[in-house]
Amino acid sequence: MDCSAFDLGCYIDWVIEEIKLLFISFADQIMSSIAGVFESIPVPGFLQNIGAFSLSSDILYFTTLFQLPAGLSLVVSAYTARFILRRIPVIG
Numbered sequence: 001m002d003c004s005a006f007d008l009g010c011y012i013d014w015v016i017e018e019i020k021l022l023f024i025s026f027a028d029q030i031m032s033s034i035a036g037v038f039e040s041i042p043v044p045g046f047l048q049n050i051g052a053f054s055l056s057s058d059i060l061y062f063t064t065l066f067q068l069p070a071g072l073s074l075v076v077s078a079y080t081a082r083f084i085l086r087r088i089p090v091i092g
Contacts, residue, residue, distance in 0.1 A: 003010030055063075063069070085091050
């Protein structure tokens with residue numbers, strides 16, 4: 001930004017940007033500390049060997065063939081939209 005030494009508007013813009021960066025840095029520190037707390041929680045014992053319980057390759061082949069994840073997301077979003085629309089008094 002090209003500003004002169006006595007340009008008050010440019011100085012105010014700089015101060016506003018610095019305040020924004022301060023708040024962003026503060027929010028980043030808070031989110032990082034929350035993530036650190038969640039990462040410090042130990043994994044429960046019954047989830048230690050969860051990798052052994054996976055679907056076979058035949059089942060995974062058919063789920064990708066029938067595009068099951070996309071279909072399930074469409075169904076869940078449709079039910080969610082229906083639930084929200086039913087709460088509106090005029091429409092529902």
